[in-house]
Amino acid sequence: MKRKGSQIIWEVLAQEGVEVVFGYPGGAILPAYDAMLDYPIRHVLVRHEQGAAHMADGFARASGRVGVAMATSGPGATNLVTGIATAMMDSSPIVCITGQVTSASIGSDAFQETDVTGVTLPITKHNYLVTAVEDIAPAMREAFYIARSGRPGPVLVDISKDAQLASIDYEPDDGPVSLPGYRPDLRALPEEFERAVELISAAERPLILAGHGVLMSGAMRTLLDFVERTQIPVAMTLLGIGGFPASHPLNLGMMGMHGEAWVNHAIQEADLLLAFGMRFDDRVTGNVKTYALQAKKIHVEIDPSEINKNVPVDVGIVGDLRETLETLLPHLPEKRHPAWLSYIDGLKGDSAVRDIQGLPDSGHLYAAHVINDLWRKTGGEALVVTDVGQHQMWEAQYYRHEKPFSLITSGGLGTMGFALPAAIGARFARPDDEIWVVAGDGGFQMTQAELTTCAQEGIKLNIAIINNGYLGMVRQWQEFFYERRYAATPLRNPDFLKLADAHGLAGMRVERRDQVEAAVDWARQTPGTVVIDFRVEQEDSVYPMVPAGADLHAMIRRPSPIVETAVD
Ligand SMILES: Cc1cc2nc3c(=O)[nH]c(=O)nc-3n(C[C@H](O)[C@H](O)[C@H](O)COP(=O)(O)OP(=O)(O)OC[C@H]3O[C@@H](n4cnc5c(N)ncnc54)[C@H](O)[C@@H]3O)c2cc1C
Numbered sequence: 001m002k003r004k005g006s007q008i009i010w011e012v013l014a015q016e017g018v019e020v021v022f023g024y025p026g027g028a029i030l031p032a033y034d035a036m037l038d039y040p041i042r043h044v045l046v047r048h049e050q051g052a053a054h055m056a057d058g059f060a061r062a063s064g065r066v067g068v069a070m071a072t073s074g075p076g077a078t079n080l081v082t083g084i085a086t087a088m089m090d091s092s093p094i095v096c097i098t099g100q101v102t103s104a105s106i107g108s109d110a111f112q113e114t115d116v117t118g119v120t121l122p123i124t125k126h127n128y129l130v131t132a133v134e135d136i137a138p139a140m141r142e143a144f145y146i147a148r149s150g151r152p153g154p155v156l157v158d159i160s161k162d163a164q165l166a167s168i169d170y171e172p173d174d175g176p177v178s179l180p181g182y183r184p185d186l187r188a189l190p191e192e193f194e195r196a197v198e199l200i201s202a203a204e205r206p207l208i209l210a211g212h213g214v215l216m217s218g219a220m221r222t223l224l225d226f227v228e229r230t231q232i233p234v235a236m237t238l239l240g241i242g243g244f245p246a247s248h249p250l251n252l253g254m255m256g257m258h259g260e261a262w263v264n265h266a267i268q269e270a271d272l273l274l275a276f277g278m279r280f281d282d283r284v285t286g287n288v289k290t291y292a293l294q295a296k297k298i299h300v301e302i303d304p305s306e307i308n309k310n311v312p313v314d315v316g317i318v319g320d321l322r323e324t325l326e327t328l329l330p331h332l333p334e335k336r337h338p339a340w341l342s343y344i345d346g347l348k349g350d351s352a353v354r355d356i357q358g359l360p361d362s363g364h365l366y367a368a369h370v371i372n373d374l375w376r377k378t379g380g381e382a383l384v385v386t387d388v389g390q391h392q393m394w395e396a397q398y399y400r401h402e403k404p405f406s407l408i409t410s411g412g413l414g415t416m417g418f419a420l421p422a423a424i425g426a427r428f429a430r431p432d433d434e435i436w437v438v439a440g441d442g443g444f445q446m447t448q449a450e451l452t453t454c455a456q457e458g459i460k461l462n463i464a465i466i467n468n469g470y471l472g473m474v475r476q477w478q479e480f481f482y483e484r485r486y487a488a489t490p491l492r493n494p495d496f497l498k499l500a501d502a503h504g505l506a507g508m509r510v511e512r513r514d515q516v517e518a519a520v521d522w523a524r525q526t527p528g529t530v531v532i533d534f535r536v537e538q539e540d541s542v543y544p545m546v547p548a549g550a551d552l553h554a555m556i557r558r559p560s561p562i563v564e565t566a567v568d
């Protein structure tokens, strides 16, 4: 059948099972937009292309499927960049399709010409410049395959306008994609498994470090079996949260810069670390020279380049985490570690992470109150999409995630402005789930234009703005390390309720703790997207904190009086 390149784009998207595309039109991608009207794929018109990339990312993280963003050449394509880098850092599978100037004018500084494959080379898993109509379908099929296989990540396909306008005889190819040299399915050698079993059998103070790879490989059930059998306690990375139920007695909580104090101490004193689908980010390790020196280390990773990258390990098992755990499981001894577990329990007594919950209601509203009450009200079962900053860390500490894929957050790039668009993407992946955006007053303003997208698409999101009047996380660093010199961190904010109103959306302001639960109820019952402006304590800080580059056990703790409420 005769097809134009612009039609082939949609043919392949349909073949890949794509139901929604997030995008913004312009000259170089106009043929594709024109062809779109003939295909049953929903298009969500964003207000800024950064939003499109985050929406595709949020869709991918909420569904486990590939998210798709579309933009025109030049400024449209460059506006995608932050979203692509965000997806790259957190291994999120998205495909971005951009229009490019005609192939004859490439290199001439044509109107809206940007070398977007050059720009995105280091922040994509792979990218393509397509200038011939017959290359469109193969490039797009490969893009989907690369995005979702092995270690997932973003792929960009840049298609010149003349390739979109040209026609060919097109027959869909539904055979497997073959890419010589690309080996996403590497497997470890049997000796490595044997060595891992030996180390696990011999360990007296073992600890599992569960990362994002648990969720990406769908290893939740297998990890549970693994833990039940070996009784090894589990610490979570920020992106691993949800991979193991928060209420499980062996779930110790988050590790790292703002992790639980007892987790970081346990890491430093463990004799075996089992790193499952996590990449020893510097927020996780602190000073690598003093990191877990007493521990042997087993690293299970799908990407061989991660093994021995940041932390040298004794056993590196390359492969899918779920498959690896399934292989290991029958060979593992049933074990108990009572002395180790009660030692860690003892460390909890030293914790100040949850002290705010134990303080009497002084009339002040702390962000931790908001998150904790949100957790209580939603039973730990909502999908929470956070932005970046203090509120993000409080969410990780105070919202106890029971279910997989219930926290979406920008970890590696730490992209402010991520939450609202990512939540819009997640809404299209999970039409019936309760979704909360938890955003700072600073980050929310970076992509608040997407409120219009919520209104235009008629979607329901509950937006909690944790409004402390500051770029709080940076203010905290200034407080701790720059003598309280608050350079460029105080915020004069718009009236967020008027902003909501301007979009035809409902809003509410909350200033006291006793108003939080009613506000959560109100949000849940009110149709459409709603905005709650939580006016929280302005100069609160996130504790504990491992200063950047410091030893993991050298945490700054909340100043006295410390109230022990770890059981809260
Ligand atoms: C303000 C701020 C503060 C932060 N503080 C903390 C903190 O205190 N603690 C913390 O933990 N994080 C913190 N982070 C997040 C941190 O920067 C990293 O993003 C996070 O630690 C990465 O977690 P991860 O290694 O589990 O996930 P990723 O970075 O997504 O890495 C996942 C790994 O799993 C591998 N993988 C993927 N699929 C599979 C598979 N099928 N099988 C096996 N392996 C697979 C990937 O190759 C990758 O190496 C913070 C971020 C911000 C913005």
Ligand SMILES: Cc1ncc(C[n+]2csc(CCOP(=O)(O)OP(=O)(O)O)c2C)c(N)n1
Pocket: 387, 388, 389, 390, 391, 392, 413, 414, 415, 416, 417, 439, 440, 441, 442, 443, 444, 466, 468, 470, 471, 472, 473, 474
């Ligand atoms: C796009 C971007 N610019 C700058 C930063 C640096 N940064 C990290 S946290 C933060 C402050 C966030 O403030 P806000 O959104 O109000 O959240 P809060 O920390 O107050 O909860 C800043 C500026 C960033 N992470 N992302």
Ligand SMILES: [Mg+2]
Pocket: 440, 441, 442, 466, 467, 468, 469, 470, 471, 472
């Ligand atoms: Mg703030």
